Every structure is written in structure tokens, then in C-alpha cells.
Amino acid sequence: xxxxxxxxxxxxxxxxxxxxxxxxxxxxxxxxxxxxxxxxxxxxxxxxxxxxxxxxxxxxxxxxxxxxxxxxxxxxxxxxxxxxxxxxxxxxxxxxxxxxxxxxxxxxxxxxxxxxxxxxxxxxxxxxxxxxxxxxxxxxxxxxxxxxxxxxxxxxxxxxxxxxxxxxxxxxxxxxxxxxxxxxxxxxxxxxxxxxxxxxxxxxxxxxxxxxxxxxxxxxxxxxxxxxxxxxxxxxxxxxxxxxxxxxxx
Ligand SMILES: Nc1ncnc2c1ncn2[C@@H]1O[C@H](COP(=O)(O)OP(=O)(O)O)[C@@H](O)[C@H]1O
Ligand SMILES: [Mg+2]
Numbered sequence: 128x129x130x131x132x133x134x135x136x137x138x139x140x141x142x143x144x145x146x147x148x149x150x151x152x153x154x155x156x157x158x159x160x161x162x163x164x165x166x167x168x169x170x171x172x173x174x175x176x177x178x179x180x181x182x183x184x185x186x187x188x189x190x191x192x193x194x195x196x197x198x199x200x201x202x203x204x205x206x207x208x209x210x211x212x213x214x215x216x217x218x219x220x221x222x223x224x225x226x227x228x229x230x231x232x233x234x235x236x237x238x239x240x241x242x243x244x245x246x247x248x249x250x251x252x253x254x255x256x257x258x259x260x261x262x263x264x265x266x267x268x269x270x271x272x273x274x275x276x277x278x279x280x281x282x283x284x285x286x287x288x289x290x291x292x293x294x295x296x297x298x299x300x301x302x303x304x305x306x307x308x309x310x311x312x313x314x315x316x317x318x319x320x321x322x323x324x325x326x327x328x329x330x331x332x333x334x335x336x337x338x339x340x341x342x343x344x345x346x347x348x349x350x351x352x353x354x355x356x357x358x359x360x361x362x363x364x365x366x367x368x369x370x371x372x373x374x375x376x377x
Contacts, residue, residue, distance in 0.1 A: 128151055128152060128153035128154075128187070128188060128287070128319050129149075129150075129151035129174055129185075129186070129187055129287065129319070129321070130149070130150050130151070130184075130185070130186040131147045131148060131149040131150075131170070131173070131183065131184075131185055132148060132183055132184045132185075132186075133146050133147070133148060133182070133183040133184075134146070134147040134148075134170075134173065134180045134182075134183035134184070134185060135147075135180060135181045135182045135183055135343075136166070136169055136173070136178065136180050136181050137181045142181075142343060143165075143166040143169050143343060144166050144169060144170065144180070144343050145342065145343030145344055146183070146343065146344055147170060147183070147340070147343070147344060147345055148344075148345060149170075149338055149345050149348070151319065151321060151336075152319070152335075152336060153319050154317050154318070154319055155313075155319065155320075155335040155336060156309070156310075156313050156320040156321075156322055156333060156334040156335050156336070157319075157320070157321055157322070157334060157335065157336040157337070157338060158321075158322045158323070158324065158330045158333070158334035158336070158337050158338070159171075159321065159322070159323050159337075159338050159340055160327070160330070160337060160338065160339045160340065160362075160365055160366075161339065161340035161341060161365075162341070162365075163325065165340050165341065165343075166340060166343060167291075167323045167340060168291055168323065170340065171209070171289045171291060171321060171323065173185050173192065173193070174187060174192065174207060174287075174289060174321070175192070175200075175203060175204055175207050175209055175289070176192045176193070176195060176200045176203060176204075179193055179194070180193050187203050187206070187207065187287070188206070190202075190203065205233060205283055205285075206285055206286050206287060207285055207286075207287040207288075207289060208280035208281060208283065208285030208287065208288045208289065209280065209288075209289045209291075210273075210276055210277055210280045210288065210289065210290045210291060210293055211276070211291055215276065216264045216272065216275060216276055216279065217264075218263070218264050218265065219263075220263075221260065221261050221262060221263050222249070222254075222259045222260055222261075222262055222263075222264070222267070222275050222278075223245055223260035223261065225264070225275060225279055226245045226248055226249060226275065226278045226279045226282055227241050227244075227245050227282070228279065228282075229279060229282045229283050230244055230245070230282050230283065233283055234283075244282065245260070245278075245282075248278040248279075248281045248282055249275075249278050251278065251281060251312070251315075252274040252275070252277045252278045252281070252308060253274060253304075253308065254271065254274050254275065254278065259271065259275065268301075269296055269297050269298075269301065270297055270298075270301035270304065270305065273293060273294075273297065273301075273305055274305075274308070277293075277305075277308070277312075281312075281316075284316075285318065286318055286319065287318060287319045287320070287321070288312070288318050288319075288320045288321070289320075289321045290309060290320065290321065290322045290323065290324075291323050292323055292324060292325065293305055293306075293309065293322070293324065294306060294324060294326060294329060295324075295325070302326065302329055303329070306329045306332055306333045307332075309322065309333050310332070310333050320334075322334055327365070327366050331351055334351075335350065336348065336349065336350060337349065337350070337351065337353070337354050339354070339359075339361065339362050339365065341361050346359060346361060346362070347359055347362050354366060
């Protein structure tokens, strides 16, 4: 469903991606493991064309993303929901308008139809519409903000959802709830999900497949058993040091 073919990405004189090959299967959740600053966010920004590779190709549903024209990119962005690292709600809009924003941008619907969709998406992420709609982002707790961000991501009914550190900055209990929600949405909506998280234990609970990014390449790909039994010392060190937070190799 999402394919990376020998993708290189250079920022200035630093080559962050050095030949990424990756095939993300449809209707499952695939996690990307890797050290902080290793290029995980860079990988998923290529999926929606927010970054162009220095060389190599990226395909979504068989459509080439790099070098695509505006119309093609718009089509891809309608299909792919992106939950950014910091939630990224608009501070000046209440929750209702935040969730309605992408719907109003992309679809011509009546007020009632938009209302119905907003209520549906908020309910889906465990928020009570009547309670949160008129609140502003600053009035919400960290966990509620992530949920509201997720409701906005779901607004266009994407078939692919990209989660960039969805539990960063949350307490363990709330992290666990968000992780469970990612799992539930996966089953209910049958989407293809890509998850980036430095929390290895949470990630094992939420994902079907795992990819390990190291030194700009995917050095291991497989299910949980493949990772737990991996002979690769980098993979072993990464999954065993998870409780100490993200490890730094540099
Ligand atoms: N737009 C950019 N311009 C320059 N450097 C960037 C840009 N985006 C990311 N980087 C650099 O690329 C490296 C990888 O970043 P990132 O993909 O965010 O890592 P991760 O998500 O794995 O923590 C970092 O050193 C970061 O500073
Ligand atoms: Mg990142």
C-alpha cells in the first residue's frame, strides 16, 4: 500500500535517509522504530509529499508521490490522515471548528451534515461532543488534545493514518488509552496505519509489523517475534533499553 524504493534524503550536507526500502502492508499497523533524530518523521513526511526525496521513489496505492502534481497530491492528502507530533490544533478555533476545518476545506456539505460528522468523529475518539465542542485547545488536558487532534485527522475518513509520536508528553495511563484507541480504530475502520513511537512497550501493543530505522536504512522488518528474536545487536539494544526512554547513538 505504501512503498519506499531506495529513498535518499539529504538536508544540507547531512544525508538522513540513505536508501530506505520499505513496504507497508494494507489494513495493518506498521511501527517505525529508531533513535531520536534518526529520520522517522522525515520518512512519514515523504508519504504525504511534505518532503521530496533527494533520490528514490515513494508510492501510495500505486501512485507516485514524489514529483506528483498538485491535483495528485491533493488526492493523496485526502486519503492520508496525519496526526502531527504535537497535535497541532489551531489555538484560535474551538474544538468544533478545528474538527470541522478539513471537512469544510475539502467537501461541500450543509451545516447539519458537518455537525453530524464532527459529533461522530469526537464520539469515535471518546470525547463527548456536548462537553468539548465549544472549548478551546488551551482548556483541554494533554490526553483530550491528542483525542481532538485525532478526531480532526479522522474527519476526512482517511484510509491511511500516520501517527507521529501520538503519546509523547502524556502520562503512562493516558498513553495507554491513546494506544488502545489506535488499536480500536484500526479494527473498526480497517485503515492502514503507520506509527512512530519511542515507547517500545506501547508500540508492541499497538502494531502488527515493525521496521527498524538505523543509519538511514531499514535494517529489520517483521512481526513482534521477529524483533524479539532478532540477532541484530542494534535491534536488541533498542527494544531492551525502551524503559530508559529514547536512546542516543551520537
Ligand atoms: N526540514 C529540515 N531541514 C533540515 N534538517 C531537518 C529537517 N527536517 C529534519 N531535519 C533533520 O533531520 C534529522 C532527522 O529528523 P527527524 O526525521 O525529525 O527525526 P526523528 O523523527 O527520527 O526524531 C534531524 O537531525 C533533523 O534535525
Ligand atoms: Mg520525529
